[in-house]
Amino acid sequence: MTFLSTIKAAALSAAMIVSVALPAAHADEQYFPLQSYRVGPYAAGGTGFFGGFIDYLNLINIRDGGVNGVKLTWDECETQYEVERGVECYERQKSHAGAAAWNLLSVGIAYAMIDRITADKVPLITVNHGRTDSTDGRVFPYVFPLLLNPYSETSGIVNYIASKEGGIDKLKGKKIVVLYHGSPYGKETIPIYELLAQKYGFTVQQIEVPHPGNEQQSQWLTIRRAKPDFVVLRGWGVMNPVALKTAVKVGYPVDHIVGNVWSNSEEDVIPAGDAAKGYTAITTQASGNSYPVVQEIVKTVYDAGKGNLEDKSRIGSVYHNLGIVNGILNVEAIRVAQEKFGHRTLTGDEVRWGFEHLKLDPAKVEALGAKDLFHSINVSWDNHEGEGYVTFQQWDGKKWNVVSNWIAPDWALLRPIIEKSAEAYAAEKGIKLRTADDADAVTTN
Amino acid sequence: MTAISSDFSSAPVLPKWTAPVLLLAFAYGVVPLIGSSYLFEAILLPFLALSLAGVGLNILTGYAGQVSLGSAAFMAAGAFAAYNFNLRVEGLPLIGSIVLAGLVAAAIGIVFGLPSLRLKGFYLAVSTLAAQFFVQWALTKFSWFSNDSASGVIDAPRLSIAGYALDGAVGRYLFALTIVAVLTFLAYRLVSSQTGRNFIAIRDNETAARIIGIPVLKTKLLAFAISSFIIGVAGVIWAFAYLRTVEPDGFDLDRSFQILFIIIIGGLASIRGAFFGAALIVVFPLALSRLGGFLLGDLFDSGVLDMSQRIVLGALIILFLILEPDGLVALWDRIRRRLLFAWRST
Numbered sequence: 001m002t003f004l005s006t007i008k009a010a011a012l013s014a015a016m017i018v019s020v021a022l023p024a025a026h027a028d029e030q031y032f033p034l035q036s037y038r039v040g041p042y043a044a045g046g047t048g049f050f051g052g053f054i055d056y057l058n059l060i061n062i063r064d065g066g067v068n069g070v071k072l073t074w075d076e077c078e079t080q081y082e083v084e085r086g087v088e089c090y091e092r093q094k095s096h097a098g099a100a101a102w103n104l105l106s107v108g109i110a111y112a113m114i115d116r117i118t119a120d121k122v123p124l125i126t127v128n129h130g131r132t133d134s135t136d137g138r139v140f141p142y143v144f145p146l147l148l149n150p151y152s153e154t155s156g157i158v159n160y161i162a163s164k165e166g167g168i169d170k171l172k173g174k175k176i177v178v179l180y181h182g183s184p185y186g187k188e189t190i191p192i193y194e195l196l197a198q199k200y201g202f203t204v205q206q207i208e209v210p211h212p213g214n215e216q217q218s219q220w221l222t223i224r225r226a227k228p229d230f231v232v233l234r235g236w237g238v239m240n241p242v243a244l245k246t247a248v249k250v251g252y253p254v255d256h257i258v259g260n261v262w263s264n265s266e267e268d269v270i271p272a273g274d275a276a277k278g279y280t281a282i283t284t285q286a287s288g289n290s291y292p293v294v295q296e297i298v299k300t301v302y303d304a305g306k307g308n309l310e311d312k313s314r315i316g317s318v319y320h321n322l323g324i325v326n327g328i329l330n331v332e333a334i335r336v337a338q339e340k341f342g343h344r345t346l347t348g349d350e351v352r353w354g355f356e357h358l359k360l361d362p363a364k365v366e367a368l369g370a371k372d373l374f375h376s377i378n379v380s381w382d383n384h385e386g387e388g389y390v391t392f393q394q395w396d397g398k399k400w401n402v403v404s405n406w407i408a409p410d411w412a413l414l415r416p417i418i419e420k421s422a423e424a425y426a427a428e429k430g431i432k433l434r435t436a437d438d439a440d441a442v443t444t445n
Numbered sequence: 446m447t448a449i450s451s452d453f454s455s456a457p458v459l460p461k462w463t464a465p466v467l468l469l470a471f472a473y474g475v476v477p478l479i480g481s482s483y484l485f486e487a488i489l490l491p492f493l494a495l496s497l498a499g500v501g502l503n504i505l506t507g508y509a510g511q512v513s514l515g516s517a518a519f520m521a522a523g524a525f526a527a528y529n530f531n532l533r534v535e536g537l538p539l540i541g542s543i544v545l546a547g548l549v550a551a552a553i554g555i556v557f558g559l560p561s562l563r564l565k566g567f568y569l570a571v572s573t574l575a576a577q578f579f580v581q582w583a584l585t586k587f588s589w590f591s592n593d594s595a596s597g598v599i600d601a602p603r604l605s606i607a608g609y610a611l612d613g614a615v616g617r618y619l620f621a622l623t624i625v626a627v628l629t630f631l632a633y634r635l636v637s638s639q640t641g642r643n644f645i646a647i648r649d650n651e652t653a654a655r656i657i658g659i660p661v662l663k664t665k666l667l668a669f670a671i672s673s674f675i676i677g678v679a680g681v682i683w684a685f686a687y688l689r690t691v692e693p694d695g696f697d698l699d700r701s702f703q704i705l706f707i708i709i710i711g712g713l714a715s716i717r718g719a720f721f722g723a724a725l726i727v728v729f730p731l732a733l734s735r736l737g738g739f740l741l742g743d744l745f746d747s748g749v750l751d752m753s754q755r756i757v758l759g760a761l762i763i764l765f766l767i768l769e770p771d772g773l774v775a776l777w778d779r780i781r782r783r784l785l786f787a788w789r790s791t
Binding site for chain 2: 036037038039043046047075076077078080083084087088091092095107108111112115131182183184185187188208211308428429
């Protein structure tokens, strides 16, 4: 008996120690599962974006010792932008403790993960892309198309074209061709272009370029026949330089091509050479390395030999800066959540709460060293996009020059459409609409 | 030498069905209890879907000798048909939509099998490419197929049979396993039946088959229909049980090649071969990538690792095929014979 009870006591105390010690061992780490792609047709976007994101996380770790002492960790899983690889990566990485948020850069993978991450209660960040109606936080509690969802982008582009034509009423009778990438990402904006065309009285013709898009002769011949006033390039990866080069070949003026937010990088225009001169594209974050936060990354991370980009000339490029902005948004969301729940490893649901209270006004953005890098963000429990501003930049053959002010998309116009689509999804899936009170109920372990 | 041959000619101790039955008992009884969600979601579900597609293609290519590069198109046809039957026909049970989806894929298979009456070998392979491109094009072009969803991606419906929900990883695994087991059993019966022998006769010598009275035309189309039916159902498993979203791009030419490689590596004209091949194609890259990440993850970024894995994988496949051109099945049988022989001679 005594022997048994000694063993029992020992076992109990061991269990106690383990149960106390185990969380403590992870107490100061917050983990980012990165489903990156560094090979395949979209490697330029993947290396730039994930490079910038990792550089910013490194900056926070090196300069500040983490977020309030909580160190940031991550690992990468290569997806090549393929859905089934993304699912495998998700299954591989989800068992890791202390996951803060999923940051991928693929609409296809994001779609496949929505059910899964909602069940796990870990946020899914699709900065500047994703499923538009996931903006509606009532239906998609864990999905955040931060800064710019595809509909806002469309509204921004149409407003920009209107301003070039001399006002929104001048759009009447104009013709716009949208050349889109043959993927879930590319197709996402088809209905909204149709709708805006009806509303403003222009005609729109939408032409698909099959993935990956390295052959576009027939599409551009169609465009030449159609003689549109503007072409919107909704491309991705190799499709973009090919589009610009083919446009020149068929004699379409490049300054009448407006690129979307995934056709706006150096990697899209440099391979096109002179054909890209004068090309304009929308962006949520300016390019260049003069911003204090980029300078700090160069000083703290790259000069210490810990930079993620192999080619240092890409520091401050559009994708790299987007990765940095994405890093800022993730880190600040964690900071917001830590103020509420304590300076420790947060659960995914706590980080979700942090994202839903992520408010960075221009002053705060400046304090973070990102003035003019991006404008501001204002996420709430039901608006998961956060009212990001856009600007337009023009390629002069060497670098991007900003050619507009910060512009607000027409959120009031878009919100009812988004809500309708989200509600239809909720009805189909049997999801109960979330309320503000539901959003404040947080799973803390 | 005589001792060896007498050893081989002696009948196996256990009846032929023992191994599959034991395997199934393990898959139903033990795996759901011990498996992690990673095992189901990332390994077993794609393995089952691709194995079934391999079984389907093996009937057409391995047994009937008709090379096809349109497998992914038939998978897509099955997946989208099941989605639409499920969506548009009220009260149709899940099994009903799956069978109907298989029939739709079979019908498309017959249409694209028609050139096989005139074309052979590589020429036929090229003509089945038409199926690959046409189906993908049609599914993208007409948004009706994806219920006018904005991005062309559709969510798989909830899986439930007779009111019993199968949405968890284990439930979807059992759902896929049952379908694969049933269809594999039927395929196995088929290839050892008169029809299966007709397939082989046509593969080996079409003229001779015609002379002994096999209806070549009908048999070829039958092979296309049955093969496409099975591949279509594999597409349903891929979309509904594994990925749970469907988009036409997921069923591109690469997938067709993947299935073709599965049966070539696994072993042509062998039902087991499809499973061996799928295991290699699904599990091997994952094992390699985890090993690579574990050993060298700190030194290289994931892109470099991924590239080197491809080189290793390619080299190993070439090595396999040089060592055993008849595929993994032949390799497996040889190893088993050796072991059996070693065991008996002790």
